[in-house]
Amino acid sequence: MKIAIASGKGGTGKTTLSTNLTALFAETETVVLTDLDVEEPNSGLFIKGELVKEEIKYKMIPEWKEDTCTLCGECQKVCNFHAVIQLGPQILVFPELCHSCYACSELCPTSSLPMITQRMGLLKQFENKNISFIESRLDIGQEQAVPLIAQTNEYVDKAFNKNTVKIFDAPPGTSCPVIEATKDVDFVILVTEPTPFGLHDLKLAVETMKELQKDFGVVINRYGVGNDDVLDYCEEDNIPILAKIPNSRKVAELYSKGELVYTELPEVKKELQNVKNYIINLKNNN
Amino acid sequence: MKIAFTTKGTEWESEMDPRFGRTEFILVYDDEKDEFTSFDNREIENEAHGAGPKTSQKLFEMGPQVLLTGNGPGGNAATILQKTGMKIYIGAGQMSVKEAFEAYKNNSLKEF
Numbered sequence: 001m002k003i004a005i006a007s008g009k010g011g012t013g014k015t016t017l018s019t020n021l022t023a024l025f026a027e028t029e030t031v032v033l034t035d036l037d038v039e040e041p042n043s044g045l046f047i048k049g050e051l052v053k054e055e056i057k058y059k060m061i062p063e064w065k066e067d068t069c070t071l072c073g074e075c076q077k078v079c080n081f082h083a084v085i086q087l088g089p090q091i092l093v094f095p096e097l098c099h100s101c102y103a104c105s106e107l108c109p110t111s112s113l114p115m116i117t118q119r120m121g122l123l124k125q126f127e128n129k130n131i132s133f134i135e136s137r138l139d140i141g142q143e144q145a146v147p148l149i150a151q152t153n154e155y156v157d158k159a160f161n162k163n164t165v166k167i168f169d170a171p172p173g174t175s176c177p178v179i180e181a182t183k184d185v186d187f188v189i190l191v192t193e194p195t196p197f198g199l200h201d202l203k204l205a206v207e208t209m210k211e212l213q214k215d216f217g218v219v220i221n222r223y224g225v226g227n228d229d230v231l232d233y234c235e236e237d238n239i240p241i242l243a244k245i246p247n248s249r250k251v252a253e254l255y256s257k258g259e260l261v262y263t264e265l266p267e268v269k270k271e272l273q274n275v276k277n278y279i280i281n282l283k284n285n286n
Numbered sequence: 287m288k289i290a291f292t293t294k295g296t297e298w299e300s301e302m303d304p305r306f307g308r309t310e311f312i313l314v315y316d317d318e319k320d321e322f323t324s325f326d327n328r329e330i331e332n333e334a335h336g337a338g339p340k341t342s343q344k345l346f347e348m349g350p351q352v353l354l355t356g357n358g359p360g361g362n363a364a365t366i367l368q369k370t371g372m373k374i375y376i377g378a379g380q381m382s383v384k385e386a387f388e389a390y391k392n393n394s395l396k397e398f
Contacts, residue, residue, distance in 0.1 A: 018353065054378050076343070081335050081336050082333070082336025082337075082339040082343075083336060083339075085339045085340075085342070085366060086343070087343065087346055087366060087369055087370065088346070090369075092365070092369070094336070094339060094362050095364065096362070096367075097335055097336045097339070128314075237351040241354060
């Protein structure tokens with residue numbers, strides 16, 4: 001059972017929800033939390049554990065072999081990302097633009113662009129009682145989150161039982177990394193806040209999930225600020241609202257200290273319990 | 287000598303385009319023949335990534351020795367242009383092509 005926690009807008013509470021929900025699940029069953037926000041993973045600030053595994057992750061990029069190249073230019077023609085450029089008598093490769101599609105390498109008539117490995121990041125697995133926590137972190141200077149997210153998903157698929165509840169803390173936004181983080185999950189929780197910005201970006205996220213044909217629901221964080229437009233929008237569009245987490249200074253204080261929120265605030269625990277029940281229901285009907 | 291401009295049109299009076307990779311046109315002036323050649327680069331709008339390298343490559347094919355532009359090329363484009371040995375002058379983004387050319391001749395543009 002895979003649940004992604006996403007949002008259009010950044011800073012709406014993906015990590016707060018992911019980590020607290022994980023801890024709440026762990027009170028009654030084993031649960032896997034995976035931080036897929038590989039450009040700046042931060043679930044690990046709240047979920048600690050014993051490091052049990054570390055894997056360096058690589059992506060494949062072409063390397064130009066000058067001695068066999070006939071400068072026919074096929075490689076730059078087939079590259080959709082302009083990662084391979086012919087400049088007079090030389091071929092330049094831009095690893096940051098390369099999407100590892102192999103087109104240049106496979107279609108080169110003289111095999112002058114073999115694919116080689118390049119380190120892109122590090123995956124770590126931690127264990128703490130009922131919680132398995134996976135975190136992938138992109139290396140500094142690496143620009144592409146998608147390949148690391150894909151490999152992290154593969155790792156989780158192999159390492160854990162299909163039926164275990166798996167929570168994925170997704171990156172913000174609605175672009176490629178979010179697609180990669182949500183495309184294979186059973187359900188997506190979109191976290192938003194009841195403000196004009198929150199609503200604007202929620203609509204983008206909803207459109208994205210509809211395009212991906214995902215089941216999804218909304219959690220409204222900082223409920224009490226702003227206005228009722230998010231509520232009205234969800235009602236009109238028949239989008240289930242799984243919880244309304246009340247706005248509270250105490251939440252921010254606990255978060256800033258790297259502490260879980262629901263254990264201290266019963267009003268938050270009650271809302272999270274609703275989310276947990278919703279997921280358990282989904283799981284039982286699956 | 288051939289001098290290239292990033293522009294929004296193909297005449298002396300046209301505005302410069304301050305962007306490098308996503309410039310609308312590349313205009314090349316050959317001062318020996320006193321004539322322009324141009325390339326319509328507006329299809330670059332459809333490219334999500336790699337606009338800089340693509341435009342650099344086109345520019346290289348057009349063979350200028352000097353480039354006059356606005357903001358200056360980004361990292362990937364700069365890497366390519368360095369290899370071509372082309373001289374790059376920036377800060378002409380708000381000028382007309384003619385003004386940029388005059389500024390270049392008066393040495394009042396900044397070298398990139």
